[in-house]
Every structure is written in C-alpha cells, then in structure tokens.
Amino acid sequence: MPYRCSACGNRTRFDVVATRRTRAFHHYSLGGELTVEEEEVLEERVEEVSCRWCGAAGSAIEEIEDVAPAGGEPVANTAEGGS
Ligand SMILES: [Zn+2]
Structure with a gap:
C-alpha cells in the first residue's frame, strides 16, 4: 500500500x-x-x-488506499444515480 x-x-520517496x-x-557457479x-x-x-523529503516518521506517514485496484476481485458495479 502506498504511503x-x-x-x-510527499508520496513517492520513503x-x-x-x-x-x-x-x-x-x-x-563452480x-x-x-x-x-x-x-x-x-x-x-x-x-x-520515514519521509525522504522532510524526515518525518511515525504518525506523520499515513498509508493511503491504492488508487487503482491491482487485480483481485472485480469491483461490483454499484450505480448511484448519475447519467
Ligand atoms: Zn515529508
């Protein structure tokens, strides 16, 4: 899971x-x-x-949800209005 x-x-350097x-x-080999x-x-x-940019660690670093689900279960198509 990304941080x-x-x-x-920062979301890319840890x-x-x-x-x-x-x-x-x-x-x-022989x-x-x-x-x-x-x-x-x-x-x-x-x-x-810990963050490579500012050095923060611990509770300053939060885990974020994957932006795109990587394989696994197909996401159920829950239509919530809209067109
Ligand atoms: Zn930082």
Missing part, C-alpha cells in the same frame, strides 16, 4: 525499514559466484517508514 507524508505531501523472510534459489533466482517473499513486516 503519504502528511507533513510535506525510507522503509522492514523485516523480510524469503525463500530463494541460490545458484552458485567458481563460487552467487546468483539469486526465484526469490519469494514469505513474510514482510514494515517496522519504520
């Missing part, structure tokens, strides 16, 4: 501290060089979000 800084109005649990396919493939996020917990 919005209520202090300066520092996010998060804990992630992931499963990934670690593919090593020379020991690692390529991470197929990384899957099993769990993600956002701990702190």
Whole structure:
C-alpha cells in the first residue's frame, strides 16, 4: 500500500525499514559466484517508514488506499444515480 507524508505531501520517496523472510534459489557457479533466482517473499513486516523529503516518521506517514485496484476481485458495479 502506498504511503503519504502528511507533513510535506510527499508520496513517492520513503525510507522503509522492514523485516523480510524469503525463500530463494541460490545458484552458485563452480567458481563460487552467487546468483539469486526465484526469490519469494514469505513474510514482510514494515517496522519504520520515514519521509525522504522532510524526515518525518511515525504518525506523520499515513498509508493511503491504492488508487487503482491491482487485480483481485472485480469491483461490483454499484450505480448511484448519475447519467
Ligand atoms: Zn515529508
């Protein structure tokens, strides 16, 4: 879900501290060089979000609803008057 800084109005630049649990396919070459493939996020917990513009954090950062619903259930067509 996107964020919005209520202090300066920023909606695009944030520092996010998060804990992630992931499963990934670690593919090593015979020379020991690692390529991470197929990384899957099993769990993600956002701990702190701060604004890159003004540095506000905590309650100054609000989560906003997604502007466009990304897939999932189709939105029911609730006609509320109008033409
Ligand atoms: Zn800000």
